[in-house]
Amino acid sequence: RKEVEQDPGPFNVPEGATVAFNCTYSNSASQSFFWYRQDCRKEPKLLMSVYSSGNEDGRFTAQLNRASQYISLLIRDSKLSDSATYLCVVSSNTGKLIFGQGTTLQVKP
């Protein structure tokens, strides 16, 4: 089983749509969870941390289910500028960050 698994997509959605990405991780000892965004041929940038209680940042909502080892990201009211690859990232028990393959989102006018 991959350490961090994501559906690579691509997800093609119209502007204004709501889209959800899922991610599963294999190490139950993982402590920290994140969603990073990566634009084409650019560096990853932190989108948001993911907390057990779930957290929201504007149009973005992240949720964590430790029992199922499952993380989600919901984007509401998609904008053209949301087009990117979304990376699910999980820390190992030593602190290194393990990246998923990424899910590609393309928002179309």
Place this chain on the structure above:
Amino acid sequence: EPEVTQTPSHQVTQMGQEVILRCVPISNHLYFYWYRQILGQKVEFLVSFYNNEISEKSEIFDDQFSVERPDGSNFTLKIRSTKLEDSAMYFCASSGTGGADTGELFFGEGSRLTVL
């Protein structure tokens, strides 16, 4: 806004040559990392560095790789004898926290290495 800077942005080298990739992490950060991303693949951990020594390294980080922080500001990755499969984007990252409390990693823009 403080940022991680990397040089060169792109390097082309012949197989078997030595390459040094340079990074200047954010000045008050203590934890430093190298990651790589082969085109079309995921971001992979290479090595973490703290308190002037390697904290952890991956299977990829074999004897051909080394890291150094020679002068308190630069953080370098050296590949002694490059192979074709070393062609990738190499990202340097730094963080103010690490270990079990690893927080946000700040990435540089990357150094693209092409081995011919």
